[in-house]
Amino acid sequence: MSPRLRLALLGAALAGLLPGAVAVIRRLPEFGATIAAYGERINAIVPAERHVANMVSAINFDLRGLDTLGEEFMLLAAITGTVVLLRGRRGENTTDRAMRLPGRAILPRSEAVVLACRLAGPLLMMFGLYVVLHATVTPGGGFQGGVILASGTLLAYVGEGYAGWRDVIRSHWLDAMEGGGALLFALCGLAPMLTGAAFMQNVLPFGTFRDLFSGGLMLIENAGVALAVCGGFTQLFLEFLEETREAAGPEEPGEESA
Amino acid sequence: MTNALLSALPTAILVPLPVAVPLVVCAILLATAHLLPGRLPDILATLTALTVGILCALIASRAGDGAVTYWFGGWEPRDGVALGIGFSVDAASGWIGAFIGLLYALAFVFAWGFFGRTHGHFHILMLLFLAAMIGFCFTRDLFNLFVWFEVMSVAAFALTAYHLEESALAGALNFTVINSLAGFLMLGGIGLLYARAETLDFAGIAAAVANAGRDPVVAGGFCLVAAALMIKAAAVPFQFWLADAHAVAPSPVSVIFSGAMVSLGVFGLAKLTAVVFAGSAQVQDALPTLLTGLGALSAVLGGWMALLQRHLKRLLAFSTISHAGIMLTGIGALSAGGTGGALVYVVGHGMVKGGLFMIAGILLATRASIDEIALRGLGRGIGPAGAAMAVAGLLLAGLPVGLLDQGSRLLHGALEGTHPYAFVANLTGAALTGAAVLRATGRIFLGLGEDPGDEAGAPSEEEREKADRPLWLMLGPCCILLLLDVIVPPAWVEALAPDAINAFAHGTLTGGMEEGPLWAAWCPVGAAIALAAYALFRHKLPRAIVRPVRATQSLPARGLEALHSGLIGDYVAWLAVGLALIAGALALA
Numbered sequence: 001m002s003p004r005l006r007l008a009l010l011g012a013a014l015a016g017l018l019p020g021a022v023a024v025i026r027r028l029p030e031f032g033a034t035i036a037a038y039g040e041r042i043n044a045i046v047p048a049e050r051h052v053a054n055m056v057s058a059i060n061f062d063l064r065g066l067d068t069l070g071e072e073f074m075l076l077a078a079i080t081g082t083v084v085l086l087r088g089r090r091g092e093n094t095t096d097r098a099m100r101l102p103g104r105a106i107l108p109r110s111e112a113v114v115l116a117c118r119l120a121g122p123l124l125m126m127f128g129l130y131v132v133l134h135a136t137v138t139p140g141g142g143f144q145g146g147v148i149l150a151s152g153t154l155l156a157y158v159g160e161g162y163a164g165w166r167d168v169i170r171s172h173w174l175d176a177m178e179g180g181g182a183l184l185f186a187l188c189g190l191a192p193m194l195t196g197a198a199f200m201q202n203v204l205p206f207g208t209f210r211d212l213f214s215g216g217l218m219l220i221e222n223a224g225v226a227l228a229v230c231g232g233f234t235q236l237f238l239e240f241l242e243e244t245r246e247a248a249g250p251e252e253p254g255e256e257s258a
Numbered sequence: 259m260t261n262a263l264l265s266a267l268p269t270a271i272l273v274p275l276p277v278a279v280p281l282v283v284c285a286i287l288l289a290t291a292h293l294l295p296g297r298l299p300d301i302l303a304t305l306t307a308l309t310v311g312i313l314c315a316l317i318a319s320r321a322g323d324g325a326v327t328y329w330f331g332g333w334e335p336r337d338g339v340a341l342g343i344g345f346s347v348d349a350a351s352g353w354i355g356a357f358i359g360l361l362y363a364l365a366f367v368f369a370w371g372f373f374g375r376t377h378g379h380f381h382i383l384m385l386l387f388l389a390a391m392i393g394f395c396f397t398r399d400l401f402n403l404f405v406w407f408e409v410m411s412v413a414a415f416a417l418t419a420y421h422l423e424e425s426a427l428a429g430a431l432n433f434t435v436i437n438s439l440a441g442f443l444m445l446g447g448i449g450l451l452y453a454r455a456e457t458l459d460f461a462g463i464a465a466a467v468a469n470a471g472r473d474p475v476v477a478g479g480f481c482l483v484a485a486a487l488m489i490k491a492a493a494v495p496f497q498f499w500l501a502d503a504h505a506v507a508p509s510p511v512s513v514i515f516s517g518a519m520v521s522l523g524v525f526g527l528a529k530l531t532a533v534v535f536a537g538s539a540q541v542q543d544a545l546p547t548l549l550t551g552l553g554a555l556s557a558v559l560g561g562w563m564a565l566l567q568r569h570l571k572r573l574l575a576f577s578t579i580s581h582a583g584i585m586l587t588g589i590g591a592l593s594a595g596g597t598g599g600a601l602v603y604v605v606g607h608g609m610v611k612g613g614l615f616m617i618a619g620i621l622l623a624t625r626a627s628i629d630e631i632a633l634r635g636l637g638r639g640i641g642p643a644g645a646a647m648a649v650a651g652l653l654l655a656g657l658p659v660g661l662l663d664q665g666s667r668l669l670h671g672a673l674e675g676t677h678p679y680a681f682v683a684n685l686t687g688a689a690l691t692g693a694a695v696l697r698a699t700g701r702i703f704l705g706l707g708e709d710p711g712d713e714a715g716a717p718s719e720e721e722r723e724k725a726d727r728p729l730w731l732m733l734g735p736c737c738i739l740l741l742l743d744v745i746v747p748p749a750w751v752e753a754l755a756p757d758a759i760n761a762f763a764h765g766t767l768t769g770g771m772e773e774g775p776l777w778a779a780w781c782p783v784g785a786a787i788a789l790a791a792y793a794l795f796r797h798k799l800p801r802a803i804v805r806p807v808r809a810t811q812s813l814p815a816r817g818l819e820a821l822h823s824g825l826i827g828d829y830v831a832w833l834a835v836g837l838a839l840i841a842g843a844l845a846l847a
Contacts (some may be wrong), residue, residue, distance in 0.1 A: 001823065006831050013834035020841040024478035029453055036456035041339060066330045066343045070393065070405035073281055074412050076288065077386045081416025084379045088422050172292050179289025186282045189274070199274035201332035 051206040051214045052136045060141070061218040065200045069185060072225055076182050079232045086239045097246040098162065109161065117159025124152040132226040136215035142222040146229025153234050157241065169238055177231025184224030188217055269320045273328035273345050276313045276355060276392045280306050284385040291377040297370075299378035303385060304366040310388060311359025318352025323757035327398070340459035346398035348761035349754060350601050354525060355395045357605045358518050360742075361612055362388045364735035368616050369510035370727055380420070387413040387514065394522055398460045400448050400483075400534075403526065407444060407486070410519065411437045417511045418503050423721075426506040428824065433503035435826050436496075439833060440489035447482030450475050460533050464764075468537025477844045480541050484527060485837050491523025493586055494556040495832040495839075497579045498822060501563070504575035509619025509723060512571060516578040517612035521604040524585040528597050531589060532763035542592065544847035546677070548840060549590025554683030556583025561690025563822070565789070566815055568630045570618050570698055574611065577654065577691035581607050584669065584687050587680040591672040593769035598759040599668030602751060606662030609743040610653045614695065616736035617647045619723060621702070623732065626722040630698045632715065635705030640729060644703030646736055651699055653743060655692020655786035656685075658779035660744040664751055670774025685782045692786030697793045708797040 001009070034040075046058040060068045100106070132145030157165035189200040197203050204216035213219070283306045287299055317326060325348040329335070333342030347355075362384065373380035390409035397403050415437070419430035452458060454475045455466035470476050485496070492500040504515050527549075535541040560580030567573035585607075588600030620643050622628050625636050637644050653662055666688065673681040700706040755771055796804055821828075 001821075001825070001828050001831070003827075006827050010831040010834050013831065013838040016838035017834070017841055020474070020478065020481070020845060023474040024450065027473065027475045028450075036452065037339070038452075038457050041336075041341065045341070062331055063333055063342050064401075067402055067405050069281070070390070070402070070409055073284075073386055073389070074405070074409045076285075077383060077409060077413045077416070080288065080379050080382050081412065084383070084416055085419055085422065088420070175291055176289045179285045179287070179291075183282060183285035183289060186278060186285055190278055190282070193271060193274075198270075198328070198332040199278065199330050 047209060049206075050202065050216070050218075051209045051211075052218065053210050053214070054136055054138060054141070056139070057135045057141050057215070057218060057222070061135075061215070061221045062200075062202055065189070065221065068221075068225070069189060069200075072182055072185055072228060075232055076178060076228065079178065079235055082236060083239055086243060090242065099244055099246050109159075114159050117155045121152055121155040121159065124155060125149060128152055128230075132222065133212060135222040136218055137210055137212065142225030143229050146226040147233055149226070149230040150233035150237065154237055157237075162241070162245075165241075169234060171235065171238060174231045174235040174238065178228050178235060181224045181226070181228025181231060184227065185221050188221045188224065192217070267316075269317065269326050270328060272313055272317050272320070273326055273347060273396070274330065276310045276317070276359070277389050277396070279309055279313070280385040280389040280392075284382045284389075287378045287382050287385070291379070291382075294378060299381040300366060300370055303381040304363050306385060307359050307362035307366055307388060309359075310392060311356045311363060314352050314355030314359055314392065317347050318349045318356060321347055321349045321352055321761065323761055324348070325761050335459075340399075340457060340462055343397070343399045343402050344459065345396040346460070347396050349758035350762040351395045351529075353754075353758075354601065354604060355392050357608060358388065358391050358395070361514065361517050361608060361739075364612070364738060365510045365513045368513065368619065368732055368735045369508075370731055372508070372510065372724055372726065380417075383413045383417050384511075384514070387417070391518060391522060394526065399458050400451065400460065400463060401458045404441070404444050404448055407490070407526075408441050410522075411441060414503075414511075414515065414519065418507045420508050420511070421506065423506070429502040429506035432499045432824070432826055432829060436489060436499040436829055436833065439830070440486040443482045443489075443837075444486035447479045447484075447486065450479035450482065454479070464534050464537060467535055467541075470538070472540050476535075476538055477540055478841075480535055480538070481837065481840045481844055483530065485833075485840055487523045487527045487530070488552070488586075488836070488840075489523070489833070490520065491527065491582050491586065492520055492556070492579050493552045493583060493836075494559055494579075495836045497556060497560065498829040498832060500579055501572055501575040501822065502824060504578065505569060505572040509571075509615055509622060512574075512615040512618070513612045516574065516615055517608035520578055520582050521585065521608060524582055524589065524600060525604060527586070528589045528600060529762070531592075532597060532766050536764070536766035540844060540847050544840075544843040546590050546592055547847075548843040550587045550673070550677045550680040551590075552836075552839070553583045553586030553588075553590055554680045556580060556586065557683045557687030558690070559583075559818070561687040561694075562815070563818060564691050564694040565697075565793075566819065567694070570621065570628045570630055570633075571615070573630070573694050573698060574614050574618060577694060578611060580687040580691050581611070581654075584666070584684050587673060587677065587684060588669045590680065591669075591677060592767065593672050593676075594756065594759045594763070594767040595668050595672035595769055595771045597763060597767055598755045598771050599665050599670075599672055601665075601759070601762070602661060602668060602755070603665030606660060606665045606743055609739045610650050610662050613646065613736040613739040613743075614650045614654075616732060616739070617643050617650070620729065620732045620736075622721060622723040623725040623727070624729065626725075628721050630701055631710045633702045634707060634710060635702070637703035638705065641703065643729070643733055643736075644699060646733065646740060647699045647703065648696065649740055651692055651695030651786070651790075652783060653740070654688065654695055656688045656779050656782045658776060658783075661746045661751070662743055663779060664748050664773075667773040667779060668755075668771055670778045671772035672769070674774055674778070681778075685778060685785075689782035689785035689789065692782060693789035693793070696786055696790035700790060700794045706794040 046052055050058055052058045128145045128148035131140035132142055135141035156168055192201040192203045202217045206216045207214035325346045328345045330343045390406040393406035415434045418433055419426050451463055455463040467476050489496040504512050557580050560576050564573050564576035585600040585603050588596040627633050656666055
């Protein structure tokens with residue numbers, strides 16, 4: 001199809017859809033209308049029966065935990081897929097030489113950057129851990145905290161240079177973290193079945209409302225997600241940064257064009 | 259002894275396992291991948307898939323004429339309102355899950371050692387793909403359905419691009435864009451339905467839909483969700499991504515794509531229309547025209563496009579479009595016979611098409627080509643593969659034996675009186691796809707057809723797959739699939755089907771399950787053989803016969819080829835057209 005014909009076809013289809021879309025939008029609940037019955041019910045149940053202040057975590061890890069298990073493994077699939085595709089082209093070797101734009105000056109790392117990273121890195125990691133641990137009390141949780149932890153490792157790259165970063169970060173460990181975290185989450189589903197309860201039933205003591213130790217099984221699931229997300233995202237950073245390295249040998253021309 | 263052990267297992271324990279077991283195994287594989295010796299991922303993955311299949315079969319046989327319901331986290335509904343996520347497994351869903359487990363196990367055997375260099379990453383993606391499919395079959399929660407739909411897509415994107423050639427990346431990109439759009443549509447549809455029903459449980463939504471009457475929000479929700487599932491099921495005009503993706507994926511992955519993933523789109527549509535939207539008169543009025551119309555179009559168009567291909571995997575991909583269309587017409591019949599026929603067809607087609615993609619993989623591995631013309635006569639050394647391909651071609655055309663035939667005869671019975679044009683389209687689709695496969699068999703394994711001369715060079719990229727496995731290891735799984743299709747006792751299916759469909763559709767589908775006439779089964783077989791013979795012996799026929807055929811078919815054929823441009827913009831424009839078609843059918847109903 002020529003671009004013009006394609007646009008005409010798309011335009012005609014969208015014009016045909018327009019009256020339907022208008023009819024649907026007119027009949028939707030008003031903006032700001034009372035929240036759905038399902039949500040209201042959960043709000044009533046969760047603080048009383050699970051001692052959890054953060055409803056989102058309660059939905060994610062308890063009421064609709066299976067969805068989160070699926071999402072966790074979707075992330076695992078996406079990261080594994082990325083690794084397969086990037087390594088398939090690049091190979092598994094690592095080199096220390098960065099690709100360089102000819103004619104561009106290479107500035108040495110300023111001491112201010114190193115200092116800032118050394119100061120901010122541990123603080124950022126601490127904040128990530130805080131977000132992970134307080135999943136059942138304040139907004140946040142394993143996923144959000146895991147991403148913060150992973151971005152903390154990037155500060156090691158900015159502050160200490162690529163070689164320093166690669167010395168700290170080992171791909172196999174990241175695989176183990178990612179797989180181990182996901183395994184922990186899946187086992188949190190299976191383990192309650194050994195006691196005769198349902199899959200992912202919250203069989204642990206629920207703790208105190210608004211306390212760090214509240215929510216029972218949710219805390220362990222949350223730790224699994226944090227581990228998997230932190231390992232997975234660091235793996236992604238590693239793979240993408242490795243793409244900026246120079247190819248090991250001259251026989252892989254795909255590197256420059258990628 | 260084992261029987262006693264099995265019967266001691268409470269059904270309630272079984273239901274989450276077919277999803278949980280592959281997830282656990284794939285997490286272990288990922289965590290320990292670099293430590294595992296070479297063949298262990300192969301063995302583990304095969305055993306896991308087999309376990310999943312056995313578990314599903316066990317649940318299916320326990321389900322009887324009802325459904326096994328399981329609430330995750332122990333959140334049973336309170337006052338009739340579902341709080342958590344439930345699985346609801348009826349016999350039909352369970353047996354389809356069992357078939358999927360078996361198909362994966364055989365695909366893993368077929369791919370033995372093929373993916374050695376990836377540290378088990380291939381197996382991880384495939385096991386995730388498997389778990390997602392089973393979750394998709396079992397769930398009774400609309401958002402959970404979406405989660406598994408997306409896990410399926412994400413795993414499939416990476417598997418498609420595995421070869422990393424330009425064509426593989428282009429095919430995977432088209433697949434990713436179109437299927438991501440499908441995900442967006444589905445999520446939008448779920449949002450609309452949730453706005454009206456205020457719950458995500460199938461039963462709760464069904465009650466709200468039945469109460470809503472003629473409501474544009476419900477119709478809009480159906481339109482978006484149905485479009486997403488029809489994109490997966492590759493119905494015209496959503497079909498374009500399929501041929502690009504299936505043709506370039508590694509053969510063991512194509513086996514799963516064509517054998518199970520596409521049919522699951524049909525399966526999801528069948529479940530939602532029968533369970534969730536049974537109470538909406540508007541949707542039920544629109545469905546017959548919409549599904550039989552688009553299904554019939556897919557059946558004929560896919561069959562015709564298959565006949566035009568020389569790239570063997572692309573040929574098979576188009577035949578999958580045709581057969582998915584045939585399944586859709588069955589759902590459009592809105593009867594127990596139609597939906598039952600479609601579900602039996604899903605399994606039968608998966609076995610035959612899985613076998614055919616394995617043969618394509620054998621040719622790629624042992625003969626280093628996938629081009630029908632270039633392979634002419636080169637199949638002589640691997641005769642058994644040729645025999646299997648001929649049998650599969652005949653089964654595809656509708657040879658009256660086996661599961662695929664039983665499904666298509668049920669479809670014929672459901673469509674013959676009520677939707678004659680869809681009935682004819684079913685016969686045409688079967689004949690065309692059967693002819694395409696038989697023609698390729700004749701040319702590759704018997705060296706029939708005109709000597710191509712200069713045309714022998716394939717116009718597509720050089721393709722080959724690793725030839726690191728003995729022939730019997732690749733041919734074995736293929737023969738098992740074809741054999742299973744033939745030996746599944748028809749009486750058993752016949753006895754199982756009425757109750758299973760009743761449980762599957764929650765009693766919303768009526769009508770008996772009559773089989774179509776025998777002539778309707780033989781007709782496409784004869785036509786397929788005649789068409790294949792014409793294509794192979796054309797050069798020996800008098801020109802007076804050949805010329806009018808060539809003159810009349812070349813122009814529309816070229817037009818069809820031009821439509822499948824491979825350009826993502828075109829595909830998105832057609833997607834919008836399809837969406838408008840569904841919306842139009844709903845508005846007119």
